[in-house]
Amino acid sequence: MATYLYHNHSPNLELRDDIVFVELNPSQEYRSSILSGLRPEIVMEICTRAISFWTYQTAQEARFQEMTQKSLEDKLSALEKQLQKMTRDVNAELSGFRDTVGNLQKELEQEKRRGVDLSEQLDEKSRQLSKVQNMYDRQKRRPLFPLATEPPHSQIVMPSLPSWNPYNLYRTASAIQNPVGMEASRPPPAGAMLNKSVDAAAEPTIHTIYHPTQGHLGSPPRPFSPPAPMPVFGGPRRVDALPGGVYSGNSISQRFGGLVLWSKAYGPVQSSPINSLIQDVLIEERASTQIYYKDNYALKWTFINELDLVFIVVYPKSLGLTYIDTLLQAASSRFSDLYGERILRKSGGVPQLKDWGVEFEALLQTIEDQDALSKKSKQPRKFEQTVGYTNSLAFAKAKPEENANKAALLDEEMYQRNIEALKKKSGGSPRMTSRRANKAKSPAGSPVIGSENKKSKEARTWDGKISAKDAKSLDYSNSEGSNIVNADHLVDQSGMGQHSKDGTYNVADLDDNEDDESYSDDESEEEYTKISARSLQAKKPAASSGLMSFFKNMTGQKEMTPETLEPIMSKMKEHLVNKNVAADIAQHLCDSVAKGLVGQTLGSFKSVQAHVKQSMETALKRILTPKTSVDLLRDIAQAQAENRPYTIVFIGVNGVGKSTNLSKTAFWLLQNNLKVLIAACDTFRSGAVEQLRVHVRNLKALEQNAVVDLYEKGYGKDSASIAKEAIASAKQTKHDVVLIDTAGRMQDNDPLMRALAKLVTVNNPDKIIFVGEALVGNEAVDQLTKFNAALKDYSGLANPRHIDGMILTKFDTIDDKVGAALSMTYTTGQPILFVGTGQTYTDLKNMKVSHVVQSLLRE
Amino acid sequence: MHTAIYAVLIALVLVIIGLAAKTLLGPKKGSKNTVLITGLPFAGKTTIHYLINYGKSVDTVTSIKENEADVELVPGKAPLHIVDIPGHERLRFKFSEFMPIARAVVFVVDSATVARQTRLLAEYLYDILANRFAQNEKLPILIACNKSDLITSFKKERIQSLLEAEINKLRQTRTAALDTQDADGNENVFLGFEGQDFTFQDLENEVEFIECSAENKDMEAVKDWMAAVCY
Known part of the structure; x- marks a missing residue:
């Protein structure tokens, strides 16, 4: 038996779980040698044991596999958990960031809103102030005219204040100013300057600019908008806070x-x-409109029409700069001076x-520094010594308090006090007198260029200053002294202008102090402050050309102001509306034309009306x-050269003549030997396909050898796919042009508009032609904007299509009421390709x- | 004192009236002396205008209004009235307003973008060539190929052939266009000879091509042409 001993491995099993795999593979000989000669029971016994051992081994192995699997699973789950945790962490972080950004945005918005609120407050207050100022001026006038001195009189005046109409006053004022040789001693109504300032403020330029970010673009100008504000709040500070390179402005x-x-x-x-x-x-x-956005920039501009000049400021639109308007106004008036x-x-x-570069720099500097006023309080301020200044300050301070409580009611006491103050001043109210004298100084009364306009600008500035003062005074305590000081900074700043420029709008006038000397001698009264002298100066250059303006007045040359234009423009608007131009568009157009006219001077023999008509003609x-x-x-x-059919889609509302004009177009194309395929994509209205079939038959009969075919798939199908098939078939059959007729749809019908957008998106036609009735009035704008909006909004494309051109149908029925042509082109900016005339x-x-x-302008 | 002032004033008035009369009546009395400078936007019309009239190169942006100036090209001769007409499509109608008083037309082309703008150029040029006054008076036309200093600029021969090919197509489509509403019908002239490809030589107008560069202030050729045509 020993000879057949199986050589065994000697494995070292160190751990209990260790397993050794051994391939025994015993030979037949060995097997028989072991079991031979044994009793069957013993053989059986051995076999049984062997089998049980093998079973045990297999079971062990299975358990081992199970354990491995379990450990692996554990590991996997652990990893998964880790991953989840990480994801959660990152997400949390992300949302944290998002929150921060949201908060920041909210803050920004709040800041913006606050800025708006503040400017509105300023707005309100400056209006109040101007009212007070007006009352004050009246008061001041009383002492000058002996009859009007008693207080009862002024009380009578008071109630009429709320309905105070600048236009009326303005008219009287200018009536008085116009006579050329007016003696210096005669005082014009003290209200003149102020009225003008308010007037000027009513000009759309300033007004809309004032709330540029509020979506007021295009809103009708409010009658009493505040004068150009001094950018005391927000704006300038923001720029300062920015690092050097970020602010890229361009003027x-x-x-x-x-x-x-x-x-x-x-x-x-x-x-x-x-x-x-x-x-x-x-x-x-x-x-x-008052502001224009292009790429990352916002642009604002202002005209000086008498010089044919445009001032443009470009700045990053992310900076809500509030002082741009002030800058524009100041720069433009300074420049024209x-x-x-x-x-x-x-x-x-x-x-x-x-020197303009230097001037501008200084101007910008002043405007930007406006909020850093307090620092410069040490500078000498002469204006504060002015009586007029103190006076107006007192009013400014007193008035808002009153106003806050009750609308515009000043009590008697107030008046008394004012009058006393006035008397103390010995009647010579400094500011106004200086103005007056100033006016008297320049003999012709008006400078060559835009005398009226310029004056009004100055006045505006002046007003703006006051309003700023007012605001200041409100901000601080009521004690007069402190008020004066605070307000003074403001005034100083603008008036003194270290560099002899100031940020405010008026500053423009003030800047001229370099050539003061010539003037100062004339104004002997001490009360004439430096400011007044300077403002006189501002007019000086104009005075030098006074002779010219004298002649201009003599020969009837006149300058156009918003007031002279207003009645004519409203008549013009009415006229356009009567010609069937949409009312909104007539308004926009008139505003735009008026804006281009203000400040221009007229030739001697030209009526304002004719001039307006002429520039309207050019605009049209x-x-x-x-x-x-x-x-x-x-x-x-x-x-054709590109070997593809040219596709035109006709769209429009119901019953305007899409199919009719499509077939007219087809006729014209056929005359030019083009092969036309008409796709009947109106699968909606019964008879639409048959109508086109009749047209095709007629066209074939009309033109010998004309190739015109109809592609139709009956009713109820998807028009987009029919159009696509039509184009594909045109390519095979070598048609040159595919005219796609669509179902008429009202612009408010959302599902149909979506279907239209789909048709356009799927087929990307070469031209999208809007067919519109010439009879349509205000509706034209709505139709076109909604069709365009649908093409844009429902397309889902980055560069959506829009209407490429228009056909104006039923043009023979409207005589000269051709306003729809204007409304449509103005709305879309696209041309009218054809008109249907029969x-x-x-x-x-x-x-x-x-x-x-001509039709539009015909009476 | 007052009388003295008034005397001065009256004298001034007379002078002014005289001046006004001169400026108002002057151009109409004599033969036409107006040269139009026109072309597409960004071709350099305004720059050329200022170069010719004031000898200065200036910064420009898109024009809204025409620029006018009188310049004495040849010393001693009557000054030429030069009008720079805005190129923007919306303002193009202005050129037809000036055509009645035009003596010559300078059509400025941006040599660098000519390949992209061939059709626009040809359409504008076609409008000018087909204009009633250009036809009746056989106005001489200069095609000033500006910006020849750029490397990407085309030579004038190339520009000429591009324009001829495009006008050749255009005269087919233009004559086939629909009538206008009140159909006076006189605006559909056919340029060149039927059955032949269009060339500028076929025109009765004198058409010349000159390369120039406003950047290099190279305007002598244009000035010479103006002087040659107008005197």
Whole structure:
């Protein structure tokens, strides 16, 4: 037996769980040697044991596998848990960040709102102040006219204040100013300056700019808007807080002729937002808006019409700079003071603008520094010594308190006190007198350029200053002394202007103090403050050209002001509305035209009306002249060259004549030997397909060898897919043009508009033509904007399509009420390709711009 | 004192009236002396205008109004009235307002973008060539290929052939266009000869191509052309 001993391995099993796998593979010989000669019972016994041992081993192995599996599973779950935890952490962090951003945004919004609130307050207060000022002026006038001195009188005046109408007052004021040789001693009504300032403020320019971010764009101008505010709040501080390079502002003064007179960039400006502004806004007669956004920039602008100048400021739109309007106003009035003469004289040439850079820098500096006023309080301030100043301050202080409680009721005491104060001042109220004297100084009364306009600007400035003062005084304690000081800073700042410039709008006037000397001697009274002298100065350059203006007055040359334009513009608007122009558009257009006219002077023999009409004509021509090519045939030739059919979709509301004008267009195309396929995509209205079939039959009969076919799939199908099939089939059958007729739909029908957008998106036609009735009035705007909006909103494309052109149908039925043509082109900016003028196939014409313009302006 | 002032005033009035009369009546009396500068936006019209009239190169942006100036190109001769017409499509109608008084037209082309703008250029040029006054008076036309200093600029021969090819297509489509509403019908002239490809030589107008560069103040050729055509 020993010979057959199986050589065993000698495994070292160290641990209990260790297992050794051994491949025994015994030979037959060995097996038989072991079991041979044994009794069957014993053999059985051995076998049984062997089997049980094997079973045991297998069980062990299975258990071991199970354990391994379990451990692996544990590991996996642990990992999973870890992953989850990490994800949760990251998410939490993320949401934390998001919250922070949200909070910051909310804060920003709050800040903005607060800024608006504050400016509104300022607004309100300056209005109050101007009321008080007005009352004060009246009071002051009383002593001058002996009859009016008693207090009872002033009480009578008071109740009329709330209904105080600047226009009326203005008229009286200007009536008095106009006589040329008026003696210096005669005092004009003290209200004149103030009235004018309010007037000027009612001009849309200032007003809308004032709330530029509030979505007031295009809202009708409020009658009493506040004068240009001094940017005491928010704005300037924000700029200061920014690191150097971030603020990239860019200011440009530009001639209408395209010449850049001067420009300064504080940072790099990509693209050319100014060209976009000119092309998108100024040329399109959309200047009744006040702010324009392009890429990352916001642009604001102001005109000096008498010089044909535009001032443009470009700044990053993320900075809600509030002082831009002030800057524009100040810069433009300063500029016209300094260089207006020269530019007018050298009309056409390239004017030299020396020193303007420095001027502008200083102006900007002052405006930006306005809120850092307190620091500069140590500077000498002469204005504070002015009687007028103290007076107005007292009023300013007293008034708001009163006002806060009850609307505009001042009590008798108030008046008494005022009058006393006045008497103390010995009647010579400094500010007003100086103004008066000033006026008297310049013999002709008005400078050559835009005398009226300029004055009104000055007045506005002045008012703005007051309002700022007022605001200041309200902010601080009521004690007079402190008030004076505080207000003084403001005044000082603007008046003294270390660098001889000031941020405020008025500053422009004030800046002239370099040439003070010439004037100061004239004004002997001590009460004339430096400010008054300076403001006189401002008029000085104008005075030098006084002779010219004298002649202009003599020969009847007059300047257009918002007041002279207002009645004419409203008449013009009415006229346009009567011609069926949509009311909104007539308003926008009139505003825009008026804006371009204010400040221009008229020739001797020209009536304002004729001039307005002329510039309206130019504006209308501009709007109606297409800015893209309307040569459809050339486009089709291009498509032919590219070996594809040219597709045109006709869209519009029900019953305007889509199918009819489609077939007229088809007729014209057929005459030019083009092969036309008409796709009947009106699967909605019964008879639509049959209508087109009749047209096709007629067209075939009309033209020999004409290739015109109808692609139709009956009713109820998806129009988008029919159009797609039609285009595909046109490509195979070599048709040149596919005209797609769609179902008429009202612009408010959402599902149908979605279907239309789908048709356009799927097929991407070459031209989308809107078919509109010439009979439509205000509705035109709504239709076009909603169709355009649907094409945009429902397309889901990054660059959605819009209406490419229009066909104006039923043009023969409207005589000269062609307003729809204007409404439509103004709304979309797209050209009117054709007009339908009758029932036959040949009644499709090109619109003649001059014809429409004439019809619009015909009485 | 007052009388003295008034005397001065009256004298001034007379002078002013005289001046006004001169400026108002002057151009109409004599033969036409107006040269129009026109072309697409960003071609450099305003820059060229200021270069020719004032010898200065200036910064410009898109023009809204036309610029006008009188310049004595040849010393001693009557000054030429030069009008720079805005190029923006919406303002294009202005060119037809000036055509009646035009003596010559300078059509400014941006040589660098000509390939992209061929169609726009040709359409505008077609409008000018087909204009009634250009036809009747056979106005000489200069095609000033500006910005020749750029590397990407085309040579004038290339520009000419591009424009000719495009106008060749355009005259087909334009003559086939629909009538206008009141159909006076006189605006559909056919440029060149039917059945032949269009070339500028076929025109009765004198058409010349000149390369120039406002950037390099290289305007002599344009000035010479103006002087040659107008005197």
